[in-house]
Every structure is written in structure tokens, then in C-alpha cells.
Amino acid sequence: MAHAPVLEAIDQTQIRRRPPLDVLYEWVTTVDHKKLGLMYIGYALLFLVIAGFEAVLMRIQLAVPNNHFVSPQVFNRLFTMHGTTMIFFVAMPVMFGFGNYLVPLMIGARDMAFPRLNAFSFWISAFGGLLMYFSYLGGDGLYGMGSAPDVGWFAYAPLTAKVFSPGHSTDYWTLAVLLSGVGSTGTALNIVTTVLSMRCRGMKLSRLPLFVWLMMVASGIVFVAVSPLTAAQIMLILDRYLGAHFFDTQAGGSAVLWMHFFWIFGHPEVYILVLPAFGFVNEIIPVFSRKAVFGYPAMVAASVGIGFISLSVWAHHMFTVGMGAAGNTFFVFSTMVISVPTGIKIFNWLATLWGGKIIFKVPMMFCIAFLFQFLVAGLTGIMLSAAPFNWQLSASYFVVAHFHYVIVGAIITSLFGAFYYWYPKMTGRMMSETLGKWHFWLFIIGFHLTFDFMHVPGLLGMPRRIYTYEAGRGWEGWNLIVGIGALFQTAGTLIFVYNLVRSYYRGEVAGHDPWDAWTLEWATPSPPPSYNFAVEPTVRSGRPLWDLKHPEDLDENYE
Amino acid sequence: MNEMNATHDQGPLDDHSRPTDTIPLPAPTAWPMVLALGIALMLGGMVTHWAISLLGLLMAVPAIVGWFFDVLPHERHVYVDVHADVIEIKSTRETLAHLPLDERHRKLLPLETFSVMSGVKGGIAGGLAMIVPAALYSLIRYHSVWYAANLLAAGGFVSWAGESNAFLAQFHLRGLLAAMAIHGLTSVLIGLLYGAMLPMFPRWPILTAGFVAPFLWTGILHSALGIISPILDQRIDWSWFVVSQIAFGLVAGFVVNLHVKVRTPQFRSLPFSVRAGIHALGDEEDKAP
Structure with a gap:
């Protein structure tokens, strides 16, 4: 037997490393929806860490009475930056990131309809976030006043007027949100156009994966909801720079006008964020229950219904301004009505789980937590939709607990599930289940410590945005528990970030379809090539991979 | 996602001159990023210095022109080599459990x-x-x-x-x-x-x-x-x-x-x-x- 020389027996394949500048150039100039999606997600994660850090600082400040861990001025900046960052530079980008990455893959397309607009939308949103945080460095700038924005994330008039907010801190907020709005509108336009015009053969609207439906509905809401916000930002700029008086109550303007403009964006925004979260759950629960989703048409109808109704509920944020009986009655009922399509969704998810062969992997665990937490969030939402109840608890920590239940308990929780579910597709590696379970339990325990108990000081009268408080009001014990919960959540999130990085280098190789799933993205390699599909796919049902895996029991026979 | 390395022939090509076994994809371009930066700087000048706005304008104008030529008169493409590996789509589960509702495992709703x-x-x-x-x-x-x-x-x-x-x-x-x-x-x-x-x-x-x-x-x-x-x-x-x-x-x-x-x-x-x-x-x- 001949032996090869030792040198020849050693694998001499050279791993071709490209210079960092080449890699950077490739990512900066890319118009590939997957890379842009990943950049959206990475950028959102960066801001998630920053905004999370701000939240921890606030909770330390409030953990004990009469605390002076930070100054009142810094505290105002912290809650403003935390809220604005979480909504505009974490939640929206991350949802659009997943939408960007997944929508073309799920509908069998090679890219988005407008790839260059897609890149522009990402970059302008990203520069919006950078501009807002530049305020920490540049706020004192050339004019010597102010620093980071400190007017709260909804920036009520007349606090934003030049006389109450001198310098440029509010301008940074306005301009950053304006830039973010332009990017959001561009991405929404892209998603709707892509879904309507770039579906593969056989992908009828009645066969769209529910995630795609929900991204389309959420994008539709963006058109209607973000435009008033952008208009309001321009009006505020005119007020501050050119002496217009749109929101100047002493010169014939109206502070309530700003409220209407803001909340006609602000409440639909909740649905812009939660609908993609519903989409994640719609994809994950059936796969880990090994059943088709229950009531697909009802789910689509409920999603579209939520989209429409969400545009008619904004003034339930304004019960305390005195809208009159007719206004209050309308917004009470419209707000309560939205619980009907939402309830349909919860029943359908439960019906999907019912009788299924449930597999408790980490993505599914997050979805189960989502179901429970979203239900509680909805129930406190119904409580707050009743105007008399709202009069009592408006601007209290009960409201803060409620909307964090929605945003963290529902949106962020399902988002974590989505990370564990699609990370193998995006990177080709599985995330660690063990670390995932540590992340899950620490985060969920922390979440409930924080936000369950946050309702109580609210009921006891603790106002939101309060810098500190006296001892003896019955708030201190609750706030301490809330602060401890925040530390649990921080620990869980840090494990998650570590898991993301570690799994990229050392995770188990995923293969193209690690979950035995049914939608088209799992028919591509992991990660998918730049062209997604070598051959344009043709589908005959809502679960094309089920049909390929089970030719004896085709879905198309039942649609 | 390193297929972009295997790209060639940037610019407009008709179907006859297109290499075989390739797929046309939109060509990478820096103009959207430059335009976004230009607009952000134009607004950023409002809170810093007018020179920043001017710099933004100087970036935005060529970016608009550059973007225009990216898509007109013909959209620029790159042709990416296709690696058409056949992926076998099959379930990892060996058994298919039928729920005891019907001979078929699906419950029949009213006809x-x-x-x-x-x-x-x-x-x-x-x-x-x-x-x-x-x-x-x-x-x-x-x-x-x-x-x-x-x-x-x-x-x-x-x-x-x-x-x-x-x-x-x-x-x-x-x-x-x-x-x-x-x-x-x-x-x-x-x-x-x-x-x-x-x-x-x-x-x-x-x-x-x-x-x-x-x-x-x-x-x-x-x-x-x-x-x-x-x-x-x-x-x-x-x-x-x-x-x-x-x-x-x-x-x-x-x-x-x-x-x-x-x-x-x-x-x-x-x-x-x-x-x-x-x-x-x-x-x-x-x-x-």
C-alpha cells in the first residue's frame, strides 16, 4: 500500500480571509434583503443593550426611597431616551429586520421589490438613532444649552416649546424620530409591494404564511400612522425654529393637537410592533405542536380587523384631557372592540396547541410565555379602556406596568422565541438549548418580578416618571422587588447575547431544516445564498414543505 | 453568504450575453447609504453648525445622481453563480401519528x-x-x-x-x-x-x-x-x-x-x-x- 508523503496527507486548504475593509465595503453597499435584515437586527440589539442599561439605572434610582443615585435631570433624560430608543430604535428595527430577512424567503422571492430603497431605509433609520445619541456629546454643542432629550417619549406640548426646553435637546429627539419615520415608511412600502407583487407561483394570498400576512398588515398601519407623526415633527420644528404656533397654547395653538397627532401614531404603533410578534408565534406554535395552525382564515381576518380597529382607538390615551361624553364613549367602545379579534387569535393559538404533540424547545417556551403574558396585558388593557378607571390610574405606574406587559411580555418575549427559531437559518448554527433555558427562566422570572409587582405601586398612587419618593407611602417594598426583577432580566439578556455570539462560532451545525418545519425558507441552505432559490419554487398549499415531506397526505386537498 | 465573491459582469447585460448558470441580482451600491448620511447630516446641522448641513447637501446631491444612474436607463445587476445543490426535503420524524378522530387524521368539518x-x-x-x-x-x-x-x-x-x-x-x-x-x-x-x-x-x-x-x-x-x-x-x-x-x-x-x-x-x-x-x-x- 502506497503511502502519500506526510505533507500531502495534511489538508492544505487555505481559508481565504478577506481584508476587513472588503468585508465592511460589502456590508455598507449591500442591497441584499438578508444582509439588511441582519443589520437591522444587529443595530436593534445594540440599542436594546443601551436602552436596557438605561432601564437598570432608573430601577436602581427607584429601588429605595429618597435615593439620589442619579440627578433629577439625568433621570428625565434616562426615561426619555429609554422610551424613545426602545420604540423607535429597538422594536421597530428588529421587527423590520425579521420582516426583511424572512418575507422574501417565505414567499419564494429573490429579493425585496425595491432593494436600494431597502438599503436607504435601513441607513436613514440607523443614522436617526446615532443622531439621537450624539445628543449626549453634541447637545451642549455650539449653543451651550441642554444635553440629551428630556421631554419624555411622547414629548407633550408645551414642554417642547422653546421657552420650556431651551437649547437643542428636544431638536435632537424631533430630528431623530423624523429620520426614523422616513426609514419606517420606506421599509413598509417595500414589504407591502414585495408581498403583493413578488410571490412565487402558486403562492396565493390565501396561502401566505401568517407571518407574511401580519408583516403586510403592520406595514399598512405604518403608512397611516407614521405620517401624522412625521407631520407633527415638522410642525414642531417649525414652532421651534421659525416661530410657528401650532402647539403654542398662548398664541392660539393647541397642546391637545399634539396629543392627537402623537397618539394617532402612538397607539397603532403598539399594533405595528405586536402584529409581527403575532407572526412569530403563528409560525412557531404550529411547528412545535406538529399541527397546522387552527383557523387560518379567521387568523387573517382577525389580523386585518386589528389593523383597521387599531386606527380608531388612539384617544384612549387622552381620557384625562376632557374630551366629552361622546368622545369618551366612542374610544371606550372602540378600544374594547379590539379585544374581539385579539381574543380570536388567542383561542386559535390554544386550539392549535390542543391535541398537538408539543415539543418544549426554547422557541416554543417563549411562545407559551407569550400567550400567558399577552393575555394578562390584554386584560389590564381592557381595564384601562374604561374611562372612569383610566381617570384614576392615568399616568400611574399601573399604566407603565400595562404597556411593559405588552412590549416586554408579549413583543420582546416572542421576539426571543423568533431569535432561537430563525437563528439557525440566518447563521447555519443552532443556539445552545441549555443557555437558552437559562435565558428563558431568568428572563421570565425577572419579568414577572418586575412587571407583576409594578402594578401595585400604580394602584397605590405612584405616578410615572417620578424621580424619587418619600418613605412610608407603601411603595418602597414593591419598588425594591421591581428593581430586583430588572437585574434578573439583565442577567437573562446577557446570557442571550453571549449565546448569540458563542453559537455563531461554536454552535452545532443546523442543516437546512432543523425544526422539521413547513414554510419555504426552510427549503434553502442555512444561511441561504444571495439569490435565495436556485430555481423559483412553486407551491400548492400553505405548507409547501409539508406537501414535499408527506406526498401521501397533501395539504392542498384540504384547502 | 459569500456567493457575492462569485459575481461578475456588473452592469446591464441582455439575456444573450448573460453567463449561463447565473442569476441576476441588484448590484451593490453605496448611494443609498450616502444619501441617508447626507440627509441625516443636513438635519444634524440644525443642532450643530450650518457647515454640517452643507456637507450633508454636498453628499446628498451626488448620491441622488448616482442612484439615478444605478437604475436608469437600465438597472445595474451582478450575475451570481448558482450552486444548485439538491436539498432533500424530508421529515426527520419516522412516524406520522393520526389523531383518533377519524380514519383520516384530519377532522372533517361540515361539507x-x-x-x-x-x-x-x-x-x-x-x-x-x-x-x-x-x-x-x-x-x-x-x-x-x-x-x-x-x-x-x-x-x-x-x-x-x-x-x-x-x-x-x-x-x-x-x-x-x-x-x-x-x-x-x-x-x-x-x-x-x-x-x-x-x-x-x-x-x-x-x-x-x-x-x-x-x-x-x-x-x-x-x-x-x-x-x-x-x-x-x-x-x-x-x-x-x-x-x-x-x-x-x-x-x-x-x-x-x-x-x-x-x-x-x-x-x-x-x-x-x-x-x-x-x-x-x-x-x-x-x-x-
Whole structure:
């Protein structure tokens, strides 16, 4: 037997490393929806860490009475930056990131309809976030006043007027949100156009994966909801720079006008964020229950219904301004009505789980937590939709607990599930289940410590945005528990970030379809090539991979 | 995602000059990023210095021109080599468990049912029928056909909460319009709800609508009316209310029963011979709820 020389027996394949500048150039100039999606997600994660850090600082400040861990001025900046960052530079980008990455893959397309607009939308949103945080460095700038924005994330008039907010801190907020709005509108336009015009053969609207439906509905809401916000930002700029008086109550303007403009964006925004979260759950629960989703048409109808109704509920944020009986009655009922399509969704998810062969992997665990937490969030939402109840608890920590239940308990929780579910597709590696379970339990325990108990000081009268408080009001014990919960959540999130990085280098190789799933993205390699599909796919049902895996029991026979 | 390394021939190519085994994708471009940066700097100048805005403008203008030439007169593409590895799509599970609901593992839903619109039509007809016992009650008890309408409308008018029975027995145009709006909307919504429930209870619509639903609906209203309309709760006569509900239900059920059932999507899953009418459905399918 001949032996090869030792040198020849050693694998001499050279791993071709490209210079960092080449890699950077490739990512900066890319118009590939997957890379842009990943950049959206990475950028959102960066801001998630920053905004999370701000939240921890606030909770330390409030953990004990009469605390002076930070100054009142810094505290105002912290809650403003935390809220604005979480909504505009974490939640929206991350949802659009997943939408960007997944929508073309799920509908069998090679890219988005407008790839260059897609890149522009990402970059302008990203520069919006950078501009807002530049305020920490540049706020004192050339004019010597102010620093980071400190007017709260909804920036009520007349606090934003030049006389109450001198310098440029509010301008940074306005301009950053304006830039973010332009990017959001561009991405929404892209998603709707892509879904309507770039579906593969056989992908009828009645066969769209529910995630795609929900991204389309959420994008539709963006058109209607973000435009008033952008208009309001321009009006505020005119007020501050050119002496217009749109929101100047002493010169014939109206502070309530700003409220209407803001909340006609602000409440639909909740649905812009939660609908993609519903989409994640719609994809994950059936796969880990090994059943088709229950009531697909009802789910689509409920999603579209939520989209429409969400545009008619904004003034339930304004019960305390005195809208009159007719206004209050309308917004009470419209707000309560939205619980009907939402309830349909919860029943359908439960019906999907019912009788299924449930597999408790980490993505599914997050979805189960989502179901429970979203239900509680909805129930406190119904409580707050009743105007008399709202009069009592408006601007209290009960409201803060409620909307964090929605945003963290529902949106962020399902988002974590989505990370564990699609990370193998995006990177080709599985995330660690063990670390995932540590992340899950620490985060969920922390979440409930924080936000369950946050309702109580609210009921006891603790106002939101309060810098500190006296001892003896019955708030201190609750706030301490809330602060401890925040530390649990921080620990869980840090494990998650570590898991993301570690799994990229050392995770188990995923293969193209690690979950035995049914939608088209799992028919591509992991990660998918730049062209997604070598051959344009043709589908005959809502679960094309089920049909390929089970030719004896085709879905198309039942649609 | 390193396939971009295997790209070539940037720029417009027609199909004849396109390399084989490649796929055209939009060419990478820096102009969107430069334009976004330019706009951000233009706005950023408002909070820093006008020179920043000028720099932004100087970036934005060439970016717009560059982007323009990226797509006109022809969109720039790169041609990416295709690595057409065949991926085997198969389940990792070796067994397929069938739930013990049916010989097939899928539960068969009804093959035919009433349409949702038939429920709405039933609701409208039932709403009209309900007026008769309500008007009779008003006439017998208060010698006026307007009492029931005004009582219903009073739920929407806070100022009517303390009004006397004599006031409610008089004709008020405002009250009539409000009562018509409330009654009409509720009838249509109840009809819609009924239509949505029909696929679950497709048999005996007159029994379901005429007796089961009125008692359920009356029970729900009995527990909630104190919150919805306190004035109505104080003065309502529940026995007459049940009679009017039954009138609504019987008429609604009758109208629904007049409609022809429509086929559900499940019908398409039947064998061709059944769909063509050559073979009848077996007992088992007939019994499917």
C-alpha cells in the first residue's frame, strides 16, 4: 500500500480571509434583503443593550426611597431616551429586520421589490438613532444649552416649546424620530409591494404564511400612522425654529393637537410592533405542536380587523384631557372592540396547541410565555379602556406596568422565541438549548418580578416618571422587588447575547431544516445564498414543505 | 453568504450575453447609504453648525445622481453563480401519528353550511319581528307604542335617566332615531354572530335561534344590563323581553332556513365520484358535525 508523503496527507486548504475593509465595503453597499435584515437586527440589539442599561439605572434610582443615585435631570433624560430608543430604535428595527430577512424567503422571492430603497431605509433609520445619541456629546454643542432629550417619549406640548426646553435637546429627539419615520415608511412600502407583487407561483394570498400576512398588515398601519407623526415633527420644528404656533397654547395653538397627532401614531404603533410578534408565534406554535395552525382564515381576518380597529382607538390615551361624553364613549367602545379579534387569535393559538404533540424547545417556551403574558396585558388593557378607571390610574405606574406587559411580555418575549427559531437559518448554527433555558427562566422570572409587582405601586398612587419618593407611602417594598426583577432580566439578556455570539462560532451545525418545519425558507441552505432559490419554487398549499415531506397526505386537498 | 465573491459582469447585460448558470441580482451600491448620511447630516446641522448641513447637501446631491444612474436607463445587476445543490426535503420524524378522530387524521368539518350573510339577513328580519311584541307591550302597559323605543334610547341619553314613564310614553323624534340606530345595529351584529356560529350548529336553525339563543342572550343581558343601561335595567319587563327575543330568534331562524346551504372548502377534499354525484356520502361523513 502506497503511502502519500506526510505533507500531502495534511489538508492544505487555505481559508481565504478577506481584508476587513472588503468585508465592511460589502456590508455598507449591500442591497441584499438578508444582509439588511441582519443589520437591522444587529443595530436593534445594540440599542436594546443601551436602552436596557438605561432601564437598570432608573430601577436602581427607584429601588429605595429618597435615593439620589442619579440627578433629577439625568433621570428625565434616562426615561426619555429609554422610551424613545426602545420604540423607535429597538422594536421597530428588529421587527423590520425579521420582516426583511424572512418575507422574501417565505414567499419564494429573490429579493425585496425595491432593494436600494431597502438599503436607504435601513441607513436613514440607523443614522436617526446615532443622531439621537450624539445628543449626549453634541447637545451642549455650539449653543451651550441642554444635553440629551428630556421631554419624555411622547414629548407633550408645551414642554417642547422653546421657552420650556431651551437649547437643542428636544431638536435632537424631533430630528431623530423624523429620520426614523422616513426609514419606517420606506421599509413598509417595500414589504407591502414585495408581498403583493413578488410571490412565487402558486403562492396565493390565501396561502401566505401568517407571518407574511401580519408583516403586510403592520406595514399598512405604518403608512397611516407614521405620517401624522412625521407631520407633527415638522410642525414642531417649525414652532421651534421659525416661530410657528401650532402647539403654542398662548398664541392660539393647541397642546391637545399634539396629543392627537402623537397618539394617532402612538397607539397603532403598539399594533405595528405586536402584529409581527403575532407572526412569530403563528409560525412557531404550529411547528412545535406538529399541527397546522387552527383557523387560518379567521387568523387573517382577525389580523386585518386589528389593523383597521387599531386606527380608531388612539384617544384612549387622552381620557384625562376632557374630551366629552361622546368622545369618551366612542374610544371606550372602540378600544374594547379590539379585544374581539385579539381574543380570536388567542383561542386559535390554544386550539392549535390542543391535541398537538408539543415539543418544549426554547422557541416554543417563549411562545407559551407569550400567550400567558399577552393575555394578562390584554386584560389590564381592557381595564384601562374604561374611562372612569383610566381617570384614576392615568399616568400611574399601573399604566407603565400595562404597556411593559405588552412590549416586554408579549413583543420582546416572542421576539426571543423568533431569535432561537430563525437563528439557525440566518447563521447555519443552532443556539445552545441549555443557555437558552437559562435565558428563558431568568428572563421570565425577572419579568414577572418586575412587571407583576409594578402594578401595585400604580394602584397605590405612584405616578410615572417620578424621580424619587418619600418613605412610608407603601411603595418602597414593591419598588425594591421591581428593581430586583430588572437585574434578573439583565442577567437573562446577557446570557442571550453571549449565546448569540458563542453559537455563531461554536454552535452545532443546523442543516437546512432543523425544526422539521413547513414554510419555504426552510427549503434553502442555512444561511441561504444571495439569490435565495436556485430555481423559483412553486407551491400548492400553505405548507409547501409539508406537501414535499408527506406526498401521501397533501395539504392542498384540504384547502 | 459569500456567493457575492462569485459575481461578475456588473452592469446591464441582455439575456444573450448573460453567463449561463447565473442569476441576476441588484448590484451593490453605496448611494443609498450616502444619501441617508447626507440627509441625516443636513438635519444634524440644525443642532450643530450650518457647515454640517452643507456637507450633508454636498453628499446628498451626488448620491441622488448616482442612484439615478444605478437604475436608469437600465438597472445595474451582478450575475451570481448558482450552486444548485439538491436539498432533500424530508421529515426527520419516522412516524406520522393520526389523531383518533377519524380514519383520516384530519377532522372533517361540515361539507355544507349556511353562509354568514344568511345570518345577517336573519338578524335584520328578526329585528323587524321583535318590534311587534315590544310595541304590543308598550300599548298594553303604557297605552303608547313609543315607550319601548324611548326606553331603549334612554340608555344613550344621560339626561333621560330620571324621566318619568309618562315622558317615555310620548313621541320623541330624537328617541326614535336613537332607538332605531341601537336596535338596527344590534340586530345586524347579533345576526352576524349567529351567521358565524352557524357552521358549528348547522342543524335545526329554528330551534337554535328560536329558543336556545334567546335564553342565552337574555341571561347575558340580565347580568350585564345594569352596567350597559341602568335605566333600562330598572324598568325592563323580563317576561316581555324573553317573548320579544323568541320572536327575533324564530324569525331569524326561519329566514336562515330558507337559504340554500353553501359548500365549505372541505367539499373539495372529497373523491371526484362523490363530488360528481355518482356516489353518495357514507353515513360516517353524514354524521360529521
